[in-house]
Amino acid sequence: MDTALELFYANGFHATGIDKILKQSGVAKMTLYNHFKSKDQLILAVLRRRDERFRAWLKEAVERRAETPRERLLALFDALEEWFNGPDFFGCMFINASAEFAKHDDPVHAVARLHKRLVLSYVRDLAAAAGAAEPEALARQLELLMEGATVVAQIGGSSDAAQRAKQAAETLIAQAVAGAQPSLERPLLGIR
Amino acid sequence: MDTALELFYANGFHATGIDKILKQSGVAKMTLYNHFKSKDQLILAVLRRRDERFRAWLKEAVERRAETPRERLLALFDALEEWFNGPDFFGCMFINASAEFAKHDDPVHAVARLHKRLVLSYVRDLAAAAGAAEPEALARQLELLMEGATVVAQIGGSSDAAQRAKQAAETLIAQAVAGAQPSLERPLLGIR
DNA sequence: AAGCGTAAAGACAAATCTGTCTTTTCAACC
DNA sequence: GGTTGAAAAGACAGATTTGTCTTTACGCTT
Numbered sequence: 001m002d003t004a005l006e007l008f009y010a011n012g013f014h015a016t017g018i019d020k021i022l023k024q025s026g027v028a029k030m031t032l033y034n035h036f037k038s039k040d041q042l043i044l045a046v047l048r049r050r051d052e053r054f055r056a057w058l059k060e061a062v063e064r065r066a067e068t069p070r071e072r073l074l075a076l077f078d079a080l081e082e083w084f085n086g087p088d089f090f091g092c093m094f095i096n097a098s099a100e101f102a103k104h105d106d107p108v109h110a111v112a113r114l115h116k117r118l119v120l121s122y123v124r125d126l127a128a129a130a131g132a133a134e135p136e137a138l139a140r141q142l143e144l145l146m147e148g149a150t151v152v153a154q155i156g157g158s159s160d161a162a163q164r165a166k167q168a169a170e171t172l173i174a175q176a177v178a179g180a181q182p183s184l185e186r187p188l189l190g191i192r
Numbered sequence: 193m194d195t196a197l198e199l200f201y202a203n204g205f206h207a208t209g210i211d212k213i214l215k216q217s218g219v220a221k222m223t224l225y226n227h228f229k230s231k232d233q234l235i236l237a238v239l240r241r242r243d244e245r246f247r248a249w250l251k252e253a254v255e256r257r258a259e260t261p262r263e264r265l266l267a268l269f270d271a272l273e274e275w276f277n278g279p280d281f282f283g284c285m286f287i288n289a290s291a292e293f294a295k296h297d298d299p300v301h302a303v304a305r306l307h308k309r310l311v312l313s314y315v316r317d318l319a320a321a322a323g324a325a326e327p328e329a330l331a332r333q334l335e336l337l338m339e340g341a342t343v344v345a346q347i348g349g350s351s352d353a354a355q356r357a358k359q360a361a362e363t364l365i366a367q368a369v370a371g372a373q374p375s376l377e378r379p380l381l382g383i384r
Numbered sequence: 385a386a387g388c389g390t391a392a393a394g395a396c397a398a399a400t401c402t403g404t405c406t407t408t409t410c411a412a413c414c
Numbered sequence: 415g416g417t418t419g420a421a422a423a424g425a426c427a428g429a430t431t432t433g434t435c436t437t438t439a440c441g442c443t444t
């Protein structure tokens with residue numbers, strides 16, 4: 001599955017043949033088909049593993065960088081920057097998967113939707129903890145910046161998409177928490 | 193080429209066989225290979241046509257909706273909404289193409305990069321005309337929102353991604369033009 | 385009306401794809 | 415130590431892929 005993930009991510013799903021995965025991993029064909037009924041099932045399993053690992057990594061990378069919820073919202077984009085500039089960045093695997101399996105009722109699409117919902121949920125929790133007046137609204141705005149940065153980094157070749165998104169996020173966050181819970185937030189912001 | 197564009201867009205590049213394009217379009221195989229040396233060349237030609245048509249459509253859709261540069265920046269997102277809710281929306285074809293041809297030096301990738309640069313250029317012109325202090329910076333922020341909205345609309349199933357992006361754009365635009373060219377912009381904004 | 389060029393139609397080759405089957409090998413466990 | 419279960423290795427089938435070649439038909443021009 002690690003090999004499948006690596007090859008699917010770097011070369012696409014349709015372009016990656018079963019044989020290539022088997023050859024590179026040293027696994028026999030019957031072993032693969034004993035664990036997965038078909039290539040599509042393997043793809044779904046790989047995506048589910050990717051979802052778990054990516055969200056765990058994102059959470060860790062954010063918490064490693066910042067303590068307060070508001071700073072963690074911004075740290076999201078520093079984490080993205082780390083991802084973008086990594087040696088093997090080929091965009092968001094779920095965006096890529098949705099591109100290849102475009103039909104809206106495809107199981108692959110459902111897994112991608114779930115992944116995005118779960119990431120959004122994490123951002124919403126941070127937004128709520130940061131004192132946003134409407135956490136859901138702020139989270140969805142930041143989600144747009146995150147996805148946008150990912151796409152621009154993939155196509156444009158990394159560059160500074162993450163930091164530009166971070167700057168935009170600062171503006172949006174400032175506007176979203178303005179006036180919300182002033183008794184708690186204002187003094188903390190004053191000494192920042 | 194119209195058929196190829198339709199099938200590539202709806203089903204992906206690798207998943208769409210030459211035979212399916214030929215059958216649906218009624219074109220003979222030798223005719224295709226007489227005009228294009230290979231499938232890859234056809235893909236590149238299709239993407240270039242898509243680039244021209246999409247940018248022409250975007251420009252028209254924006255100018256149809258708004259007169260002033262600032263309003264046109266916002267109209268970008270209304271245009272996107274129209275696109276997202278259209279009958280045959282399968283995300284951005286260039287994002288999809290970059291997903292399938294992930295290698296950074298692939299010719300497909302180059303065409304996608306060029307397309308994004310040209311769209312960004314259009315947004316930058318609007319941002320400059322709208323009186324942004326730093327048109328390039330604002331354009332890149334709005335670009336993030338546009339790409340993000342496209343991805344969220346594709347994966348999440350349209351929803352209200354475009355309008356949420358528009359709201360975020362209002363905040364970013366307001367911040368980017370604040371204080372810039374006040375003698376020209378302020379009176380106009382006052383009567384708006 | 386004759387001829388030239390292009391497209392249609394389809395056979396064909398060679399490679400590659402997914403998925404199945406068989407045989408051999410190896411390792412763990414009682 | 416013998417047995418059992420799983421994995422390795424690879425042949426194989428059937429479908430599908432891209433790309434080439436040949437033959438037939440049609441349309442435009444002179």
